[in-house]
Amino acid sequence: MSLFRSLVFTSVLVGLIVGAVVTLAQFLGTTPLILAAEVYETGDETESHDAGTVADTAHGHDAAASTEAHDHHNADAWAPADGIERTAYTLAANILTAIGFALVLNGLMQISGRQSDWRSGLIWGLCGFVVVMLAPGFGLHPELPGTPAAPLFERQVWWVGTALSTTAGLALLFFQRKPWAAAAAIVLIALPHVIGAPLPPDGEQALAPETMSHRFVVIATLTSLLFWALLGSLSGHLRRRREA
């Protein structure tokens, strides 16, 4: 059980650092774009991230009938207030996400049974970036609020399927040095994209301008690259110290 404890310890430490750094990067990069996109969203729809005011709630019925891009969060549900509270919840969510992914990455590094240092950790981290950002993002790019999209559950299924299939492909590439394995890996990596991501309904327009959406995709992808590069190399470095 001490091995599990040390995996948890490493992952929590890495998650705290990566979560904090990435929150800062988001604060400067993606969050301003999300807030700007919400202005378009709330201009057209009624829901907002402020705690639902009486006016919001009263208006909610019209919104349900109108041509919303997607019916999402219930206006009555609690949401953090804009400002410090919202940033604090984003920080908590980022730290938890980083701890979660660090547990997965460190667990897999452990199972592989290989020596680790910051460089091998970085490669593991970059594989995480491919699995969790690049591959799913190729079909379902990072979205600003107010972007039309297919039903949530279908997208979540495709997202998870793509991540699993890409993971299996990369594992075959790295751990099997046979031509058949390489061929199977290419098929596994390509398959979700051949099947295709669930598309938004025809004729629906994004609320925010195209250029803003494009900037969001680029910045979110770069932030994720930073997340995974740090997560992997820190994990590898800490594991090496433990193995030594």
Added chain:
Amino acid sequence: MSVNTITASTSSAAGRIAPALLSVFFGLFIVGFVGFSPMDVVHNAAHDARHANAFPCH
């Protein structure tokens, strides 16, 4: 003698892999909760992080 050696090596491999698998599943559970939970409250709290991480949102 050889039987003992085999037993020892498999049990140490299992001892190495079981906690690692537990770590992987524990991590997936946390990521699933933060990034994929359908609960409105969890969604709203993690909203900006979900968008930035490109988890399917809304």
